[in-house]
Amino acid sequence: MGKASLGIPKGTRDHSPEKVIKRNYIFNTIRAVFERFGFQPIETPSFENLSTLTGKYGDEGDKLIFKILNSGNFLKGSQLSEAAEELYKLDAGRLPKEALVKLNQYGAQLSEKALRYDLTVPFARYVVMHQNDLQFPFKRYQIQPVWRADRPQKGRYREFFQCDVDIIGSDSLVNEVELVMIFDEALSNLGIEDFTVKLNNRKILAGLVEHIGASDQFMAVTIALDKFDKIGNDGVRNELKKLELSDESIHTLLDILAFEGDAQAKLNQLSGILTGSELGMKGIEEMQFIFDKLAGLEIRNAKLDLDIKLARGLNYYTGCIFEVSAGGVDIGSICGGGRYDDLTGIFGLPNVSGVGISFGADRIYDVMEALELFEDIKTSASDLLICCLDNESQTAALQILQKLRSNGIDSEIYPDVAKLKKQMKYAGNRGVSYALLIGSRELEEQCYSLKNMQTGEQMSLSLEDIIKKIKH
Amino acid sequence: MGKASLGIPKGTRDHSPEKVIKRNYIFNTIRAVFERFGFQPIETPSFENLSTLTGKYGDEGDKLIFKILNSGNFLKGSQLSEAAEELYKLDAGRLPKEALVKLNQYGAQLSEKALRYDLTVPFARYVVMHQNDLQFPFKRYQIQPVWRADRPQKGRYREFFQCDVDIIGSDSLVNEVELVMIFDEALSNLGIEDFTVKLNNRKILAGLVEHIGASDQFMAVTIALDKFDKIGNDGVRNELKKLELSDESIHTLLDILAFEGDAQAKLNQLSGILTGSELGMKGIEEMQFIFDKLAGLEIRNAKLDLDIKLARGLNYYTGCIFEVSAGGVDIGSICGGGRYDDLTGIFGLPNVSGVGISFGADRIYDVMEALELFEDIKTSASDLLICCLDNESQTAALQILQKLRSNGIDSEIYPDVAKLKKQMKYAGNRGVSYALLIGSRELEEQCYSLKNMQTGEQMSLSLEDIIKKIKH
Numbered sequence: 001m002g003k004a005s006l007g008i009p010k011g012t013r014d015h016s017p018e019k020v021i022k023r024n025y026i027f028n029t030i031r032a033v034f035e036r037f038g039f040q041p042i043e044t045p046s047f048e049n050l051s052t053l054t055g056k057y058g059d060e061g062d063k064l065i066f067k068i069l070n071s072g073n074f075l076k077g078s079q080l081s082e083a084a085e086e087l088y089k090l091d092a093g094r095l096p097k098e099a100l101v102k103l104n105q106y107g108a109q110l111s112e113k114a115l116r117y118d119l120t121v122p123f124a125r126y127v128v129m130h131q132n133d134l135q136f137p138f139k140r141y142q143i144q145p146v147w148r149a150d151r152p153q154k155g156r157y158r159e160f161f162q163c164d165v166d167i168i169g170s171d172s173l174v175n176e177v178e179l180v181m182i183f184d185e186a187l188s189n190l191g192i193e194d195f196t197v198k199l200n201n202r203k204i205l206a207g208l209v210e211h212i213g214a215s216d217q218f219m220a221v222t223i224a225l226d227k228f229d230k231i232g233n234d235g236v237r238n239e240l241k242k243l244e245l246s247d248e249s250i251h252t253l254l255d256i257l258a259f260e261g262d263a264q265a266k267l268n269q270l271s272g273i274l275t276g277s278e279l280g281m282k283g284i285e286e287m288q289f290i291f292d293k294l295a296g297l298e299i300r301n302a303k304l305d306l307d308i309k310l311a312r313g314l315n316y317y318t319g320c321i322f323e324v325s326a327g328g329v330d331i332g333s334i335c336g337g338g339r340y341d342d343l344t345g346i347f348g349l350p351n352v353s354g355v356g357i358s359f360g361a362d363r364i365y366d367v368m369e370a371l372e373l374f375e376d377i378k379t380s381a382s383d384l385l386i387c388c389l390d391n392e393s394q395t396a397a398l399q400i401l402q403k404l405r406s407n408g409i410d411s412e413i414y415p416d417v418a419k420l421k422k423q424m425k426y427a428g429n430r431g432v433s434y435a436l437l438i439g440s441r442e443l444e445e446q447c448y449s450l451k452n453m454q455t456g457e458q459m460s461l462s463l464e465d466i467i468k469k470i471k472h
Numbered sequence: 473m474g475k476a477s478l479g480i481p482k483g484t485r486d487h488s489p490e491k492v493i494k495r496n497y498i499f500n501t502i503r504a505v506f507e508r509f510g511f512q513p514i515e516t517p518s519f520e521n522l523s524t525l526t527g528k529y530g531d532e533g534d535k536l537i538f539k540i541l542n543s544g545n546f547l548k549g550s551q552l553s554e555a556a557e558e559l560y561k562l563d564a565g566r567l568p569k570e571a572l573v574k575l576n577q578y579g580a581q582l583s584e585k586a587l588r589y590d591l592t593v594p595f596a597r598y599v600v601m602h603q604n605d606l607q608f609p610f611k612r613y614q615i616q617p618v619w620r621a622d623r624p625q626k627g628r629y630r631e632f633f634q635c636d637v638d639i640i641g642s643d644s645l646v647n648e649v650e651l652v653m654i655f656d657e658a659l660s661n662l663g664i665e666d667f668t669v670k671l672n673n674r675k676i677l678a679g680l681v682e683h684i685g686a687s688d689q690f691m692a693v694t695i696a697l698d699k700f701d702k703i704g705n706d707g708v709r710n711e712l713k714k715l716e717l718s719d720e721s722i723h724t725l726l727d728i729l730a731f732e733g734d735a736q737a738k739l740n741q742l743s744g745i746l747t748g749s750e751l752g753m754k755g756i757e758e759m760q761f762i763f764d765k766l767a768g769l770e771i772r773n774a775k776l777d778l779d780i781k782l783a784r785g786l787n788y789y790t791g792c793i794f795e796v797s798a799g800g801v802d803i804g805s806i807c808g809g810g811r812y813d814d815l816t817g818i819f820g821l822p823n824v825s826g827v828g829i830s831f832g833a834d835r836i837y838d839v840m841e842a843l844e845l846f847e848d849i850k851t852s853a854s855d856l857l858i859c860c861l862d863n864e865s866q867t868a869a870l871q872i873l874q875k876l877r878s879n880g881i882d883s884e885i886y887p888d889v890a891k892l893k894k895q896m897k898y899a900g901n902r903g904v905s906y907a908l909l910i911g912s913r914e915l916e917e918q919c920y921s922l923k924n925m926q927t928g929e930q931m932s933l934s935l936e937d938i939i940k941k942i943k944h
Contacts, residue, residue, distance in 0.1 A: 006601055006819055008524075009585050012517030014598055016605070017612070020513040036877050038854035038884025041492040045484030045631055046518065046587075046617065052480075069539040069583050110582065111541050113481050115518075126486055129478055133488070135901045137887060140489070145518065149543040159517055172887035174866060181874070296867045297874055347478055382510035394646060395768045402653070402769055405508050412510025415609060415644035429607045 011158030033186040034141040044122040067111035115147040119164040128347035136169030166356030184302040191373040194327035200310035207280015212249035225311035263306035316340040334363040380431040384411040387423040389439030483630030490851040505658040506613040516594040539583035587619040591636040600819035608641030638828030656774040663845040666799035672782035679752015684721035697783035735778035788812040806835040852903040856883040859895040861911030
C-alpha cells in the first residue's frame with residue numbers, strides 16, 4: 001500500500017453520527033408525508049448512460065455532469081490507433097492548440113457513463129423503460145443523492161440528496177394542488193413555520209415574452225429572469241439588454257414583473273395584458289384553478305405567492321413552476337419543481353405530462369440547524385454501557401448484555417478490561433445514560449452497580465430491576 | 473435535446489416500489505440491530521480522492537475501481553502540450569503499441585477521484601481525519617452503496633449496498649464475539665433460520681504457510697485459498713503448484729485444510745501442528761477465546777464453524793475473519809468481515825486495531841426472495857383512492873382527502889374526472905384497499921360510497937364512519 005493523502009474531494013462531506021441522525025429525521029419525515037399522499041418509492045442507479053443525461057439541463061447544466069471513466073484501457077483497439085495517428089499528424093510544436101482540441105475530443109470518448117444530475121431525468125427514463133409494468137398516473141417518490149460539479153460554496157455541495165415526488169401520466173391541475181399541500185405538510189411536520197411557496201407558470205412567462213414581441217428569445221429571457229434573486233432588477237435589465245430587446249420591451253416586462261398584491265390581484269392584472277396571447281391566457285387559467293382549489297383547503301403554515309419573476313432554470317418545465325424559501329434565514333430556495341409536458345418524449349414515450357417537486361434535504365438541514373429545530377432529536381448513543389472490573393466477569397457480562405438487548409435496551413460493553421476511571425470517562429464522553437459495573441463480587445451477589453451518568457447517582461440493583469428501571 | 477437511448481449501464485438496476493420497500497425492510501432491520509448493539513451511524517462521500525482508494529484492495533481490486541473524469545478540459549496547459557509532444561515523437565504507424573501505452577498513461581491522469589469500492593477504507597480515512605472528535609473505541613455503522621467494475625453476473629452487481637459495523641481502537645476479542653452475535657441477531661430477525669458463520673484467523677493461515685516453509689508467499693497462497701469455493705481442492709492444488717511449492721508442502725497444506733470435526737476438534741489438531749509457529753499459536757489462542765465466549769451465549773440460529781480454508785480476498789485483514797452463507801439456496805456468501813491491524817496507519821494513525829463485518833444487502837435480498845421471506849411485508853399502495861364523479865366534487869374531494877390523511881390514512885385522489893370504470897380499474901391495479909366515490913349526490917347527502925376492493929363489498933357511510941372503519 002502506498003502512502004495515502006488525507007482529505008476528501010472538495011464540495012463533499014463526511015457526516016458524523018449526529019448529522020446522520022438529524023438527516024435521517026428529515027428523510028423519514030418527508031418520506032412519511034409522501035406515503036401519506038399515496039406515493040410509492042423507486043430507486044435508480046447512481047450512474048446512467050451518458051446519453052440519457054446530456055442535453056436535458058441546458059449547456060450550463062451539461063458542464064456540471066460528473067463523467068465516469070471507462071474501466072480498463074481508456075481507448076481501445078482501432079479507436080487507439082486512430083487517435084495515435086491523428087495526433088501524429090499534428091505538428092504539436094507549432095500547433096499546440098489543435099493538439100489540445102484533438103486530445104480533449106479523445107478525452108470525451110473516454111466516458112460512457114455519468115453520475116445522475118437530478119432525479120427527474122432518470123425518473124423519465126425509468127417510466128419509459130418500465131411503462132408496461134406501471135399504472136398511470138404513476139405516483140412515485142425517490143430519495144437519493146445527486147452529483148453536480150458546481151463550484152462549491154456555502155450551502156452548495158457536489159453531492160447532495162434530493163427528495164422528489166412526481167406524478168406522471170396526468171395533466172390534471174389537481175396534482176399541482178396536491179404538491180403544494182405536500183410542501184405545507186412536510187415542512188410543517190419538520191417544525192418549519194415560516195415559509196413561502198412561490199408559484200408561477202411558464203405559459204404566463206411565454207405570454208409575457210410574446211407580449212413584448214420576443215417569442216423567439218423565450219429561453220434566453222427565462223435564463224435572465226432566473227437570476228432575479230441574485231442580480232436584482234438592474235442586473236436583469238442588463239441581461240435583457242444583451243439580448244437586444246428594445247428599451248420599451250424591457251421596460252414593459254420589468255413593470256409587469258413588479259406587480260404587487262395577492263395572487264388574485266396579479267392574475268386580474270395579467271388577464272388584462274395577455275388577452276392577445278392564447279398561451280398566456282391558458283397559464284392564467286391554470287393558476288386560477290390552482291389558487292381557487294388551495295383557497296378551499298386548510299393550509300398549516302405555507303404562505304402562497306404568485307411570483308411572476310419566478311422562472312426556474314431547468315429547460316424541461318412547461319407549465320406551473322414552484323419554489324419554496326424559508327423565512328428568518330438567508331439560505332435560498334429549499335424546494336422547487338414544476339410541470340414538464342415532454343420529458344418522456346425524448347426516450348420514446350410522447351404525450352405524457354408530468355409534474356413534480358423536489359425537497360433539497362441539505363438546504364432544509366441548514367434551515368433547521370439555523371432555527372434550532374433539532375433540539376428534541378435524540379442523537380446520543382446507547383442507553384447503557386457495561387464496564388467489566390476483571391477478565392473473569394466478561395463471560396457473564398456478555399450474557400447480561402444479551403438479556404438487556406432482548407429487553408429492548410440499546411446497550412454495549414467496554415471491550416477491554418481497562419481501569420474503571422477510563423471506562424467511566426468513555427461512558428461520559430459517549431453520552432450513554434447508564435453505566436453498569438460488573439466484577440466478581442457483583443456476580444456473586446447477583447447485584448450490580450448502576451450509575452446514572454447524568455445525575456451521578458449510583459444504585460445496587462438486580463438485573464430485573466435494572467431492566468425495569470431503564471425501560472421506564 | 474438530442475435523441476436519447478433507453479437502458480441503464482450493465483450491472484446496475486432499477487428498483488421498483490415493491491423492491492425498494494423490501495430492501496428498506498432489510499436495511500431497517502439490520503440498522504435496528506446495529507443500534508441495539510450500541511453502534512452509531514456515519515456517512516462518507518460517494519467518491520474519494522483516488523489516492524485514498526488505490527493500493528488497498530490488491531491489484532485485482534484496484535482494477536475494479538470506478539474513476540471519475542476531471543471536469544472541464546481533460547488535460548490542461550503544460551500537461552497537454554507535453555502529451556501532444558510525446559505522442560508526436562511516436563511513429564504511430566509502426567508503433568501502435570507504444571502509442572497505446574502512452575495514451576493510456578495520459579488517460580490515467582484524467583482522474584483524481586473515484587467511487588468508493590467498499591466502506592472500510594473510507595471509514596479508516598474518516599477515523600484518521602476526525603480522530604480528535606471521536607471516542608475510542610469508536611463503534612460505527614454505515615449503510616451506503618459501493619461500486620465495483622466487476623464483470624456483472626447473477627447476484628453480482630456494479631452498484632450494491634453494504635451494511636457495515638466496525639469497532640476501531642480496541643484489540644479485545646470481545647468485539648469479535650459481539651460481531652458474531654450481530655450476525656445471529658440480524659439474520660434471525662430477517663427470518664433467515666439456516667445459516668453458517670464461518671470463522672478463521674489469518675494468523676492461523678500464516679502459521680500454516682510458515683509450517684510448509686512458504687512464508688514469503690503468504691499473500692499468494694491466501695489468494696489461492698480464497699478461490700476454494702469456486703475451484704475446489706484440485707483447482708487450489710493447481711494454483712499452489714504455480715507458486716512452485718513442493719508436492720509435499722501442497723499435500724501437507726491440503727490435508728490440514730481438510731480437517732473435519734467441530735471447532736474445538738480442529739483447534740486441538742492445529743495446536744499439535746503449529747507449535748513451531750508463534751503467530752500460528754496466537755491465532756489458535758484467539759479463536760479459542762472467541763469460541764469459548766460464544767459457547768456461553770444463547771445463539772438463535774447461527775451455526776458456527778471454524779473453516780481453515782477461509783482466507784478472504786482483502787489485503788488488509790490480519791486476524792480473525794468471518795464469512796456467512798445461507799442454507800437451502802445457492803447464493804454464495806452473504807456477509808463477511810475480519811480484523812485489520814494496520815488500516816489507519818497508511819493515513820497517518822498507526823497502532824490502531826479495528827474489526828468489522830459487512831452485510832451484503834443485495835445477496836440477502838436474493839436469499840429472502842428465494843426462501844419467500846418477504847410474504848408478510850406490505851408492499852401495496854395507499855389505503856384509499858377517491859374517485860370523483862364530476863368536476864364539481866373535486867374541491868370537496870380534496871377537503872375530504874385532507875381529513876382522511878390527518879387521521880393517519882394513506883390516501884390519494886384520481887386526479888382526472890375519468891369514467892368510473894377507468895378509475896376503478898386503476899384502484900384495482902394499484903392495489904389500494906378501498907375506493908371512495910364522490911359525486912354531487914354524495915356531497916348533498918354527506919354520505920359516500922366506500923368500496924372494499926378485495927371483497928367488492930360496497931357501503932354508504934358518513935365520513936366519520938369511513939375513517940373509523942379504515943383505521944380499524
